[in-house]
Amino acid sequence: MRQALAGGASSTWFPYVIVLPLVLVLWGYVVQPMLATFVESYSGETGAARYLAFLESGSIAQRSLFTSLGIGVASVLLCGVVGVTMAFLLKRFSFPGQRLIEAIVLIPAALPPLIGAISFQLLYSQTGILPRALQALLGTEDPVLAFDGIAGVLVVHTFTMYPFFYLAASAAFAGMDPSLEEAAYNLGASKARVWRTVLLPMLTPALVSGSLIVFMTSLASYTAPLLFGVSDTMTMQIYINRTNGDLPMASSYASALAVVSIIFLLTMRWYEGRRSYRSQSKGIASHRREVTNPAARWLALTGSLLAMVVLLAPVATIALVAFSEDGSWTTQIIPSVYTVQNFVTIFSEPSAFEPILNSLRMAGLATIGCVVIGVLIAYAVNRLKFYGRTLLDIGVMLAWALPGTVVAINLIAAFSTPSAFSLGQVLVGTFWILPLAYFVRFLPLVFRSASASLAQNDPGLEEAARNLGASWLRAFLTITVRLILPGVIAGGLLAFVNGVGEFVASVLIYTSSTEPISVAINNRMYTFEMGTAAAYGMLQVVLIFVVMLISGRLEGGRRATKDVAQWTQ
Numbered sequence: 339m340r341q342a343l344a345g346g347a348s349s350t351w352f353p354y355v356i357v358l359p360l361v362l363v364l365w366g367y368v369v370q371p372m373l374a375t376f377v378e379s380y381s382g383e384t385g386a387a388r389y390l391a392f393l394e395s396g397s398i399a400q401r402s403l404f405t406s407l408g409i410g411v412a413s414v415l416l417c418g419v420v421g422v423t424m425a426f427l428l429k430r431f432s433f434p435g436q437r438l439i440e441a442i443v444l445i446p447a448a449l450p451p452l453i454g455a456i457s458f459q460l461l462y463s464q465t466g467i468l469p470r471a472l473q474a475l476l477g478t479e480d481p482v483l484a485f486d487g488i489a490g491v492l493v494v495h496t497f498t499m500y501p502f503f504y505l506a507a508s509a510a511f512a513g514m515d516p517s518l519e520e521a522a523y524n525l526g527a528s529k530a531r532v533w534r535t536v537l538l539p540m541l542t543p544a545l546v547s548g549s550l551i552v553f554m555t556s557l558a559s560y561t562a563p564l565l566f567g568v569s570d571t572m573t574m575q576i577y578i579n580r581t582n583g584d585l586p587m588a589s590s591y592a593s594a595l596a597v598v599s600i601i602f603l604l605t606m607r608w609y610e611g612r613r614s615y616r617s618q619s620k621g622i623a624s625h626r627r628e629v630t631n632p633a634a635r636w637l638a639l640t641g642s643l644l645a646m647v648v649l650l651a652p653v654a655t656i657a658l659v660a661f662s663e664d665g666s667w668t669t670q671i672i673p674s675v676y677t678v679q680n681f682v683t684i685f686s687e688p689s690a691f692e693p694i695l696n697s698l699r700m701a702g703l704a705t706i707g708c709v710v711i712g713v714l715i716a717y718a719v720n721r722l723k724f725y726g727r728t729l730l731d732i733g734v735m736l737a738w739a740l741p742g743t744v745v746a747i748n749l750i751a752a753f754s755t756p757s758a759f760s761l762g763q764v765l766v767g768t769f770w771i772l773p774l775a776y777f778v779r780f781l782p783l784v785f786r787s788a789s790a791s792l793a794q795n796d797p798g799l800e801e802a803a804r805n806l807g808a809s810w811l812r813a814f815l816t817i818t819v820r821l822i823l824p825g826v827i828a829g830g831l832l833a834f835v836n837g838v839g840e841f842v843a844s845v846l847i848y849t850s851s852t853e854p855i856s857v858a859i860n861n862r863m864y865t866f867e868m869g870t871a872a873a874y875g876m877l878q879v880v881l882i883f884v885v886m887l888i889s890g891r892l893e894g895g896r897r898a899t900k901d902v903a904q905w906t907q
Contacts, residue, residue, distance in 0.1 A: 353724035364733040366759035371748035378751040379589035388590035406572040413495040413556040421503025429511040435642025450839030453875040454498040455561040457652035490566035503548035510544040558741030576743040592747035659872035680873035693858035701837030704776035712784030720792040738782035742842030780833035787829025791822035
């Protein structure tokens, strides 16, 4: 091994020295657990019947599948309309309030999934602040404009997921040549035809990117259905069957959900790859048009202020409730008693601070693994030539395509008994199962960030170092790693904050001694300790804002979340 690393990449078998351990990691912690889940789903005498239930009309399995698919498709359509419209308005027009909206348009990306869902429940549900305030104002018997059930889930998804479409569409609009549209208008095309024949085809990669992330994220959504009372979804059925001790049935739901996610991923990639969407024009860069009509300017200003209130309301609600006294908010529209004791309790009581320490430790360990393995896989895929390179890339994508509930069930099925990949230990019920779940879920974030950085750097610099006598290892560490370090750190920070806020997989595999902060928030909500739960949430939000700021500076002002929305292109 030492001789191979010293010899560099000149030998034909050298790449396999690097790739073989990476393949084993992906096999042991991604592919093999999937197979273990599938095997578990067939255990017992009714194995095949569990899958036939998905074909049985009116069964809970079929209803859950159709409900999840319907929510996923509706989320894609709603997020696409909101995200692309906002990108079009902010990138093509200059109007009063535009800079304000651009500054806060990505605030939903800073909300962890659980906190985002909780904030919307506090704001817009039957017992939410806004419906009850309108009820009191209008004197009606029932809350006004209250969201519940699937409608509530779609509202949460639209608000928290539209940034994926916005980021991808913004990049597309910014790089789009306006001379193409002008030429179409000069030839007599209507606005509708220009959108259909010019803009939408050029936006296809961005739309595919946003659709992939939104559909898979909505399929994996657990918190919104949980809080808005939608039990007939795949993720909820996985949780219900797991907590009821029916692991084989939970495994069948997990396997079916994984198949749906992978099929959608491959279909969208096939659709995108059917044709080229690159412009052959060499026109000028896109520019914004000034809104000069007085009525339109006032309308734009009013809309901007309304959008600011809507975007800031969830964070403001969490901040408000974080300073409320536990148990004091009952029938009032907003909390009536405020205190800082919630934060004092979190930082002074060991039992209350333990979830924070757990999350930081587990997310930190997972991030270290993501950085080491992610950078090596990115290097292998982008710089080395070997058979199976595409399969290695797909293996990382596979980890990203799996919803959190599926990852949890896979790990339970694979590591509830000793195996070589767990060093002969049972991992389920231990501390190590959670960092492993975070590693599997967020490895693609570091991989794609490192891949993007490698694509922007000339491999000739590393080759020059080796020609001057440096070993491959020294050239890799001193040249390549240093050049891609900002992107790697940004991806690592993104993996870290996602690990700190992870809830979907954690709720299935945590124990009382390994309770992470997201599960602590959920448990506090169920014991009506709303103030302490919101205080935990505010700490998460502040951490994510800090990390987004650092990531933006590391990447020259570009937000790290932009990579998440663009890596599927």
